[in-house]
Amino acid sequence: MLDKAIVLAGCAIGAGLALIAGIGPGIGEGYAVGQACSAIGRQPECKGDVTSTMLLGCAIAETTGIYGFVTGLLLIFVAPGMFTGMLG
Amino acid sequence: MKIAPAVKKETGHIALGTAVGVAVMLVVFAVLGYFSAGVAVSGILGGAIAVGNFFLLGLTVQKVADGQPEDRARKWMQFSYNMRMLLMVVWLIVALAVPFFNWVAALVPLLMPRLTIGVMQATGMYHKEKGDTLPLNEGGNAKE
Numbered sequence: 001m002l003d004k005a006i007v008l009a010g011c012a013i014g015a016g017l018a019l020i021a022g023i024g025p026g027i028g029e030g031y032a033v034g035q036a037c038s039a040i041g042r043q044p045e046c047k048g049d050v051t052s053t054m055l056l057g058c059a060i061a062e063t064t065g066i067y068g069f070v071t072g073l074l075l076i077f078v079a080p081g082m083f084t085g086m087l088g
Numbered sequence: 089m090k091i092a093p094a095v096k097k098e099t100g101h102i103a104l105g106t107a108v109g110v111a112v113m114l115v116v117f118a119v120l121g122y123f124s125a126g127v128a129v130s131g132i133l134g135g136a137i138a139v140g141n142f143f144l145l146g147l148t149v150q151k152v153a154d155g156q157p158e159d160r161a162r163k164w165m166q167f168s169y170n171m172r173m174l175l176m177v178v179w180l181i182v183a184l185a186v187p188f189f190n191w192v193a194a195l196v197p198l199l200m201p202r203l204t205i206g207v208m209q210a211t212g213m214y215h216k217e218k219g220d221t222l223p224l225n226e227g228g229n230a231k232e
Contacts, residue, residue, distance in 0.1 A: 026166050031162070033149070034161060037153070040153055048094050051095070052097075059142055065173060073184060078184070
């Protein structure tokens with residue numbers, strides 16, 4: 001009983017910690033977009049290039065957030081059943 | 089709103105890469121003997137959501153690059169990020185909760201755009217050509 005409670009608590013704490021990963025990309029993307037706006041303001045001719053680069057950069061940054069969400073969701077939905085099943 | 093050519097082009101690349109990735113994933117499932125209708129539907133829906141997410145990101149980037157004030161652009165981007173993440177989380181929860189879907193097949197396509205960008209960079213598809221931007225002066229502005 002106590003073993004299961006410890007496993008469930010560990011999964012819940014781990015999921016919470018994993019979801020922290022979602023904060024970073026949000027801040028980073030906001031910063032990147034702010035800088036891109038400045039760049040376009042300075043050099044409007046490069047709008048297409050800046051858009052393209054920012055798009056791919058944001059997609060890469062977002063993947064980190066997705067990893068965090070996926071890890072968190074797996075810890076909530078999949079891991080408890082798996083680990084408590086091992087305990088019997 | 090007219091879609092910018094850069095957004096169309098990059099979304100096309102990502103859609104192609106994701107389609108190839110999903111096809112490879114389904115073949116791997118078939119080889120391992122886990123293929124079913126649920127796996128196929130999960131993979132296709134997951135791929136569609138991954139491409140849709142990238143397209144929405146492209147529309148957001150296009151909107152903020154369209155001469156918005158820096159502060160407003162930043163807030164709009166963060167709002168868009170939160171909404172798109174919510175979409176992903178809802179899809180993953182549905183895939184995990186509904187027995188018909190295979191959660192692995194639903195999850196893997198979400199990571200395909202990153203893989204596609206990595207392949208594009210490795211194969212040199214995404215190398216900036218030299219000399220296609222104007223030189224900057226000391227103040228960081230374009231020289232006339």
